[in-house]
Amino acid sequence: MIAQSWLLVAFPALGALVLLVGGNRTNAWGHLLGCATVIASFVYGLALFFGESLSEAADTTVYSWIPVESLQVDFGLRIDPLSVTFVLLITGVGALIHIYSIGYMSNDASRRRFFGYLNLFVASMLVLVLGNSFVMLYLGWEGVGLASYLLIGWYQDRPSAATAAKKAFLMNRVGDVGLALAIFLMFKHIGSTNYAEVFAGIGDLSPGVITAIALLLLLGACGKSGQFPLQAWLPDAMEGPTPVSALIHAATMVTAGVYLIARSSPIYNLTEDGRLVVTIVGAFTLLLGAIIGCAYDDIKKVLAYSTVSQIGYMMLAVGLGPMGYALGIAHLLTHGFFKAGLFLGAGSVMHAMNDEVDMRKFGGLAKKMPITAATFGLGYLAIIGFPFLSGYWTKDAIIEAAFGQEGWRGWVFGGAALLAAGITGFYMTRLVLLTFFGSQRWRETTSADGRQFHPHESPPVMTVPMIVLSVGSVAAGFLLMAGDTLTEFLVPSVGALAEPEHGVLPHALVPWLTVGLSALGVLLAWMLFGRRPTPVERPENVAWPVRAARKDLYGNALNEALVATPGLWLTRFAVFLDNRGVDGAVNGLAAAFGGGSSRLRRMQTGFVRSYALSMLGGSFLLVAALLLVRFS
Secondary structure (H helix, E strand, O other), X not given: OOOOOOHHHHHHHHHHHHHHHOHHHHOOOHHHHHHHHHHHHHHHHHHHHHHOOOOOOEEEEEEEEEEXXXXXXXXXXXXXHHHHHHHHHHHHHHHHHHHHHHHHOOOOOOHHHHHHHHHHHHHHHHHHHHEOEHHHHHHHHHHHXXXXXXXXXXXXXXXXXXXXXXXXXXXXXXXXXXXHHHHHHHHHHHOOOEHHHHHHHHHHOOHHHHHHHHHHHHHHHHHHHOOOOOOOHHHHHHHOOHHHHHHHHHHOXXXXXXXXXXXXXXXXXXXXXXHHHHHHHHHHHHHHHHHHHOOOOEHHHHHHHHHHHHHHHHHHHHHOHHHOHHHHHXXXXXXXXXXXXXXXXXXXXXXXXXXXXEHHHOOOOOOOOHHHHHHHHHHHHHHOOOOOOHHHHHHHHHXXXXXXXOOHHHHHHHXXXXXXXXXXXXXXXXXHHHHHOOXXXXXXXXXXXXXXXOOOXXXXXXXXXXXXXXXXXXXXXXXXXXXXXXXXXXXXXXXOOOOOOOOOOOOOHHHHHHHHHHHHHHHHHHHHHHOOOOOOOOOOOOOHHHXXXXXXXXXXXXXXXXXXXXXXXXXXXXXXHOHHHHHHHHHHHHHHOOOOOHHHHHHHHHHHHHHHHHHHHHHHHHHHHHHHHHHO
């Protein structure tokens, strides 16, 4: 079965090929094929999990991909506990999202193409986690970027969707520069990009080179996983259809960065500085996402910033090294269940409310949508760490590990994780109260296009996947963490879980603090939004912290000032110096596309400048990383 594991990728890749090449002839059954291919991969993944011994990694070669003198890269796959774990998450949750999409996209004339893009997304993510080399990982990495661009910009008649898709694509290019340079350094110093050879030879390199590789890998992880300073694209990705949001934020793209760090654990084990930077990025981002999530009224953007925060927990965990690799993966798995359920629940609400996303126009929907309210409620309880639900087992374990660090690290990282748990309780309770409880404010207003609201429960093809995910929200944490089931399973991939010998707080005290602070956040939200009426119009006369959170804590302004504006100046200067060359390139593109309109030229020039901007941004971050290595 390991020798035929290429079928895991082949099923969704074939589905994408048929749906995107077959054209209108596949309209009648394309959505069924899209679901069937992912289900087939999930079944094969289950067969691998139960039918093969995964006590050690097994590499299999499909064919020789890049045989160029000393650069020998095979299209090869690695089957081990880590890759199989991700296969089951990607295809299991992905299959449920595909089924849900049948109902959600039922009125879309291009539904067949949508499922083709979803299949492409899943196939690319499977290449990313199954590849046995960093070049194979990079192939899937770029495939995921392409698929996300196509899906985020699905509504092509909306300028906001087109802008969000381009923003995601270009900001990810900045991270990709770091990943590519890390691979170049591996090949230069080790002579290979294969996992086995890189991990065997990494110990022979100088500490500076190892740290440089670790920081460049982190830059790539920040891009894909929406971590500071490259988090600004992720909330904007909500412009795509809600199933896309669920797929990106729960099971695929944003988990890629966490996978990269965990897969590269032999590298990070050799650089304490590299691990420290990963931990700092995770701790800062989990607070950033939680604070911003308190200020938004858009139900999907609240969940998006929740994802930023929860991925921050995972990055914090893997930054702790052997004390946290397995814990980060555990939280990634439980997060896949409850966050997918939350996004699908939000999509169910939008489906019933004329695609409205403003929670101030909701209220009292629990009576109209009992199944959606119940499944969403279980996901809510899981994410805030309600005792004995999934988040309680995995997020609390990360907080305990953070407090298990010695000295200032324990206080800073543990304190940040604990504070974010309380804030999570606040903003998620606010979301649930505004949406499902209180007065029915939707009776007082209309949707953006002037239609009256007539909320109703979604069809079974949408509610059944939500019910299945809610079961995972309840039970997955216990099944994974009880008896150290997952941590022992992952030993061949990330090593044994190390228990901290000391810490700044007793381990027995941390769960009580976490639950207590989360309960305090819930209580505060109920006092502010559960006991008093909520105005339909958003108050504008608010305190500075709220205004700052509404502006994403000036994340976009920071990127604009430090990267975009200097890059634009440099790009304009380059165009000024060689205007004829740029004009020639633009005119050549216009001729190739069969037209030379001024609008086309403006679009093409904008693309040239935007791509140059992304490369310059990556260069700036690279210089900063190298300076950090040099003077650390």
